Amino acid sequence: MKSILALFALLLNLPAAAAQLTIDLDHTSRTWQTADLLKHPQAQTVQIVDDVSYKRDMTYRAVPLAVLLPGLNPASHLQAVALDGFAAELSAAPLLEKTGARAWLAVEDPAHPWPALAQGKPSAGPFYLVWTQPETGHISPEQWPFQVSRIKQLQTVAERFPALLPDPKLAANDPINQGFALFQKNCLACHRLNGAGDAQVGPDLNIPYNPTEYFGGDFLKRYIRDPQSLRHWPQAKMPAFAASVLPDNELDMLVEYLQHMAGRKHQP
Numbered sequence: 169m170k171s172i173l174a175l176f177a178l179l180l181n182l183p184a185a186a187a188q189l190t191i192d193l194d195h196t197s198r199t200w201q202t203a204d205l206l207k208h209p210q211a212q213t214v215q216i217v218d219d220v221s222y223k224r225d226m227t228y229r230a231v232p233l234a235v236l237l238p239g240l241n242p243a244s245h246l247q248a249v250a251l252d253g254f255a256a257e258l259s260a261a262p263l264l265e266k267t268g269a270r271a272w273l274a275v276e277d278p279a280h281p282w283p284a285l286a287q288g289k290p291s292a293g294p295f296y297l298v299w300t301q302p303e304t305g306h307i308s309p310e311q312w313p314f315q316v317s318r319i320k321q322l323q324t325v326a327e328r329f330p331a332l333l334p335d336p337k338l339a340a341n342d343p344i345n346q347g348f349a350l351f352q353k354n355c356l357a358c359h360r361l362n363g364a365g366d367a368q369v370g371p372d373l374n375i376p377y378n379p380t381e382y383f384g385g386d387f388l389k390r391y392i393r394d395p396q397s398l399r400h401w402p403q404a405k406m407p408a409f410a411a412s413v414l415p416d417n418e419l420d421m422l423v424e425y426l427q428h429m430a431g432r433k434h435q436p
Contacts, residue, residue, distance in 0.1 A: 308414070332348070
């Protein structure tokens with residue numbers, strides 16, 4: 169047993185290896201190697217203030233993500249798939265912006281590996297989607313996927329997973345429909361609902377029970393704001409959603425969507 173643990177510790181401390189990232193768009197597909205991205209003509213050093221994953225300022229060698237998405241329509245939809253099963257659903261428009269909040273693909277250099285995310289854990293590499301000036305674009309923590317292995321263009325969430333849809337009789341601007349949009353942005357990267365979704369990290373949020381059915385009072389909102397304040401354990405992965413990225417009115421709409429879906433259970 170000791171020898172297995174020692175081998176595991178050794179593997180965690182090995183230097184980062186070169187990797188590859190596949191970007192599949194409807195009209196083109198390309199696989200990038202670490203070395204190619206590091207020497208990309210638009211690669212540069214970027215400073216990230218209060219990095220979402222490392223909880224401190226970080227410096228990366230990165231490429232503007234927009235240049236890796238040639239010909240992509242801003243109305244398109246993408247998914248960034250991580251090595252651990254995290255699947256971030258991403259609207260294309262923010263990724264293509266060249267001012268304000270700007271998306272970058274940070275590339276881990278095997279010669280200069282990034283630090284571990286926590287003791288006993290790997291780094292955020294080999295590829296990490298980071299943002300400069302995220303506060304100007306209302307960027308959620310779930311829009312910072314790390315350990316990315318693939319980015320692919322897909323149909324919208326509503327088209328792929330009808331089991332997530334609220335009652336079609338609701339008006340388009342109903343708060344519940346707005347909550348559905350917030351659910352896609354903030355929750356679907358880790359969670360499924362009614363068995364629908366691609367994520368493999370967190371529990372299903374409707375089957376067998378919806379969190380609005382077992383969190384009393386305002387505890388669900390408190391949990392979303394700061395999960396560790398209600399249930400604390402070392403391996404917890406859910407991030408805190410501060411009011412700066414999920415204002416109170418949006419949090420209310422998100423919870424309204426979940427309450428609505430508690431009455432629309434579909435067995436997967």
